[in-house]
Amino acid sequence: MSALLSTRALSKSFGGLRAVHEVDFDLAPGEIRALIGPNGAGKTTFVSMLIGRVAPTSGSIAFDGRDITRLPAHARVALGMAYTFQITSVFARLEVAENVALAARRRLGRDRAAVARESAAALDRVGLGAHAGALPGDLSYGHQRLLELAMGLAQRPRLLILDEPTQGLADSEIEAFKVLIRDLAGETTILLIEHNMGVVMELAHRITVLNFGEVLAEGSPAEIHASAAVQTAYLGTGADA
Amino acid sequence: MDFGPYLMLASLEGAVTAAVLALMAAGLSLVFGVMRVVNVAHGEFYMLGAVLAWVVASMAGGGAAGFVLALAVAPLVVGAVAAAADVTVLKHLDYDPERTIVATIGLLYILQQLTLMGYGPEARPVEPPFNARIALPWVEWGQGGPQLYWPWGLSITSYKLFVIGAAAAVLAGLWALMTHTRIGLMMRATQLDGEMAQAFGIPVERVYALVFGLGAALAALAGVLIVPIQQAHYLMGGDALLLSFIVVIIGGLGSLAGTVIAAILIGMSDGIISVFFSPTLAKIIATLLVAFVLVFRPEGLMGKRAR
Amino acid sequence: MTARVLALHGGLIAVLLALHFLLPAYHHGNLARVMVLACYAIGYNVLFGYTGLLSLGHAMFFAAGMYGMGLPLHFLGIGAELAFLAGLLSAAALALVVGLLALRTAGVAFMIVTLMFSEAVYLTILLAGKWTRGDEGVVLERAERVFFGLDLSDPDIRYLAALALFALCLFLTLWLVRQPAGRVLIAIRENDERARLLGYDIFRHKLAAVVISGTISGAAGAAYGLLFGYVGATFAEVQYSIFPLLWVLLGGAGTIIGPFFGVLFMFYLIDLSSGITSAYMLIAGIALVLLTLFAPQGLAGELRRRRMRWLP
Numbered sequence: 001m002s003a004l005l006s007t008r009a010l011s012k013s014f015g016g017l018r019a020v021h022e023v024d025f026d027l028a029p030g031e032i033r034a035l036i037g038p039n040g041a042g043k044t045t046f047v048s049m050l051i052g053r054v055a056p057t058s059g060s061i062a063f064d065g066r067d068i069t070r071l072p073a074h075a076r077v078a079l080g081m082a083y084t085f086q087i088t089s090v091f092a093r094l095e096v097a098e099n100v101a102l103a104a105r106r107r108l109g110r111d112r113a114a115v116a117r118e119s120a121a122a123l124d125r126v127g128l129g130a131h132a133g134a135l136p137g138d139l140s141y142g143h144q145r146l147l148e149l150a151m152g153l154a155q156r157p158r159l160l161i162l163d164e165p166t167q168g169l170a171d172s173e174i175e176a177f178k179v180l181i182r183d184l185a186g187e188t189t190i191l192l193i194e195h196n197m198g199v200v201m202e203l204a205h206r207i208t209v210l211n212f213g214e215v216l217a218e219g220s221p222a223e224i225h226a227s228a229a230v231q232t233a234y235l236g237t238g239a240d241a
Numbered sequence: 242m243d244f245g246p247y248l249m250l251a252s253l254e255g256a257v258t259a260a261v262l263a264l265m266a267a268g269l270s271l272v273f274g275v276m277r278v279v280n281v282a283h284g285e286f287y288m289l290g291a292v293l294a295w296v297v298a299s300m301a302g303g304g305a306a307g308f309v310l311a312l313a314v315a316p317l318v319v320g321a322v323a324a325a326a327d328v329t330v331l332k333h334l335d336y337d338p339e340r341t342i343v344a345t346i347g348l349l350y351i352l353q354q355l356t357l358m359g360y361g362p363e364a365r366p367v368e369p370p371f372n373a374r375i376a377l378p379w380v381e382w383g384q385g386g387p388q389l390y391w392p393w394g395l396s397i398t399s400y401k402l403f404v405i406g407a408a409a410a411v412l413a414g415l416w417a418l419m420t421h422t423r424i425g426l427m428m429r430a431t432q433l434d435g436e437m438a439q440a441f442g443i444p445v446e447r448v449y450a451l452v453f454g455l456g457a458a459l460a461a462l463a464g465v466l467i468v469p470i471q472q473a474h475y476l477m478g479g480d481a482l483l484l485s486f487i488v489v490i491i492g493g494l495g496s497l498a499g500t501v502i503a504a505i506l507i508g509m510s511d512g513i514i515s516v517f518f519s520p521t522l523a524k525i526i527a528t529l530l531v532a533f534v535l536v537f538r539p540e541g542l543m544g545k546r547a548r
Numbered sequence: 549m550t551a552r553v554l555a556l557h558g559g560l561i562a563v564l565l566a567l568h569f570l571l572p573a574y575h576h577g578n579l580a581r582v583m584v585l586a587c588y589a590i591g592y593n594v595l596f597g598y599t600g601l602l603s604l605g606h607a608m609f610f611a612a613g614m615y616g617m618g619l620p621l622h623f624l625g626i627g628a629e630l631a632f633l634a635g636l637l638s639a640a641a642l643a644l645v646v647g648l649l650a651l652r653t654a655g656v657a658f659m660i661v662t663l664m665f666s667e668a669v670y671l672t673i674l675l676a677g678k679w680t681r682g683d684e685g686v687v688l689e690r691a692e693r694v695f696f697g698l699d700l701s702d703p704d705i706r707y708l709a710a711l712a713l714f715a716l717c718l719f720l721t722l723w724l725v726r727q728p729a730g731r732v733l734i735a736i737r738e739n740d741e742r743a744r745l746l747g748y749d750i751f752r753h754k755l756a757a758v759v760i761s762g763t764i765s766g767a768a769g770a771a772y773g774l775l776f777g778y779v780g781a782t783f784a785e786v787q788y789s790i791f792p793l794l795w796v797l798l799g800g801a802g803t804i805i806g807p808f809f810g811v812l813f814m815f816y817l818i819d820l821s822s823g824i825t826s827a828y829m830l831i832a833g834i835a836l837v838l839l840t841l842f843a844p845q846g847l848a849g850e851l852r853r854r855r856m857r858w859l860p
Contacts, residue, residue: 051745053741053745072749073744073745074744074745074747074748074749074750075749077745077746077747078747082745083745085742085745089739089741089742090739090742091735091738091739091742092738092739093738094734094735094738098731101731102731102732102735102743102746103746105728105731106746106747106748109728110727110728151746155746155747
């Protein structure tokens with residue numbers, strides 16, 4: 001099987017604390033995968049290692065058949081990975097259009113027309129076209145999340161990692177987000193960290209459950225929903241569902 | 242003089258440098274440790290202490306009384322000036338590290354240039370309260386075993402011994418203050434987590450003003466102690482700041498014990514290095530040492546690696 | 549480039565050219581000095597204002613340009629043209645080495661490291677007193693200061709040469725910050741972690757910014773030595789690292805036109821106060837404190853915030 005992304009025995013400990021422990025993980029091209037688990041299960045640490053923000057203690061990561069374990073973050077992005085932050089991280093004092101242009105420009109370089117086209121398309125796609133000239137600092141929180149997403153899209157990534165994209169969004173915005181992700185499904189592979197079980201069950205092709213830094217279960221939404229282990233570890237608590 | 246006695250003399254002189262340096266660097270380290278700001282004007286507080294010592298001593302008509310008065314007054318005045326600077330300037334910058342450095346550079350020039358205007362460009366001495374020469378013995382292997390003798394030139398003054406003792410006493414007092422008193426507890430709590438300390442009802446703003454004042458007072462005290470040995474001059478803060486930086490960075494920022502050990506190391510080696518190198522070359526080595534420690538071992542030579 | 553941006557910056561150059569014919573000798577000489585120092589400020593601004601890296605050691609680059617030009621010119625007689633180039637290369641090489649080391653640190657540590665490297669350069673100049681003559685410095689003869697047939701000691705030529713260099717630095721940086729790479733520098737200033745995760749190699753961009761900034765500063769130093777015929781250790785002192793910070797803070801960090809006005813304003817403030825007191829650094833000190841407290845955006849920065857959003 002040719003996975004787009006795979007990890008083998010990927011581990012990270014902080015001091016004595018095992019945040020992620022020997023995770024084997026495979027992501028098929030074109031898939032929408034959700035990564036769920038209770039708070040502190042190691043989800044963010046895991047994806048931080050995938051994108052290169054955190055160095056693993058041991059184990060390996062491969063992207064498109066190539067070992068990227070030692071590659072710096074910017075080089076991984078250049079290979080076609082994109083990451084949107086859990087806590088909104090945009091250039092608050094640069095115009096919305098420039099935020100997205102910065103994302104597009106790495107790939108398109110000096111071609112100003114192409115950058116402008118790509119930025120406008122990404123903004124339109126998330127519904128921020130009317131706000132191109134605004135400063136992100138002046139946007140609502142929901143719109144800032146969408147801008148973050150547009151910056152991901154403008155990179156035309158082969159793998160898009162979304163760290164809790166619907167956190168803090170209104171219900172109507174979540175509906176629009178679901179439409180957008182379904183629309184993207186044919187174009188790119190998506191790894192979604194998500195607390196909102198409604199979003200997960202509707203969008204994900206497969207779900208991986210992390211608990212105490214280890215893979216507790218993996219399967220289709222229906223299988224995960226039926227799993228007793230997941231019920232006790234996660235859904236049973238009910239708090240985040 | 243033979244090499245042995247000479248080395249002993251250099252070490253004693255080095256111990257005096259180390260004592261003064263330890264006081265000054267302890268102030269810088271305290272401010273960084275608790276407030277997480279680098280005070281570039283620290284050398285000027287030292288200079289101000291020395292200049293005020295001259296002012297107070299000459300107003301009191303010189304003599305031992307004048308010096309003792311200066312020892313009490315100068316650190317208080319300088320501490321008050323620093324606390325005022327904290328409340329009027331640094332507080333309003335929210336102690337942002339970079340903006341604080343820029344502001345303390347401004348403060349450096351304000352203090353230095355005001356001193357130039359008021360005190361003038363001359364270097365002026367203050368008479369030590371006591372200055373008996375104490376000759377020191379050296380051991381020599383003569384016929385029939387070791388013999389004590391008093392080499393010519395191997396001596397130290399009683400005042401220099403006093404400086405070493407005074408610095409040790411003040412540092413011990415500072416340690417006791419930090420570890421055994423309520424105010425020390427507040428400082429340490431603020432150092433660990435300012436917001437949390439605030440939540441527990443510690444008046445963080447007042448602790449900051451106090452710490453900044455205390456740090457400056459330590460520098461001023463060092464200035465008063467040094468002025469009978471070196472003269473007071475409005476530009477004396479620059480070199481002192483550089484040496485304190487070296488001490489604090491090598492000792493590990495914010496650690497009192499590391500600071501004292503590094504001060505002894507630097508103070509002693511300063512005397513010995515200057516025997517072999519020109520002062521300029523010694524200073525080049527010192528500045529590059531600070532730079533390379535920060536680049537390759539930012540936790541300090543003696544500090545523990547963080548995280 | 550939009551028309552109004554071009555008009556504003558071209559207009560400044562035109563006004564400075566017109567002043568060449570209008571100013572009395574004293575102010576004419578001052579303005580030539582201000583323009584060269586403004587190049588230094590522009591160089592500093594590339595790193596501080598556009599990349600967000602606060603250096604406390606830019607005097608080393610100014611001095612590297614000045615001595616890299618002055619020493620070969622004076623002792624090897626290589627001619628002003630080659631000497632100027634040597635000054636540029638010295639500054640660029642120093643900036644590369646300092647950048648490779650200092651960029652391993654950030655924030656306060658970066659400030660202290662640059663301060664220390666600059667101090668080491670200053671002390672080295674003193675140590676090599678045999679050639680540099682330390683604080684006393686080296687005076688460049690009139691005959692040495694002939695640049696492609698132009699006698700740079702002539703006040704008129706000096707003014708126009710300063711203006712040419714200033715215009716070059718101004719438009720070079722204006723061009724730079726509108727390039728894709730220049731936009732990345734701004735992105736690094738705003739949020740370097742985000743810029744990194746957009747796939748930009750932050751270290752290489754920062755290093756490039758240090759080298760560009762250091763080279764422009766070095767060009768200013770070399771030009772200063774050539775135009776005013778003097779190469780001295782004063783220009784390597786810590787004060788000359790603080791000045792560009794002050795100028796840029798005053799004029800407006802991260803604006804193209806701000807540094808010039810920062811230098812102009814500060815130059816005349818100190819010039820006027822020198823009649824009252826010899827302690828002219830007092831003015832600098834007060835200005836630094838007031839600026840950090842009340843106007844961290846500077847003159848041009850405030851202007852941009854209030855009404856001219858388009859100001860580059």
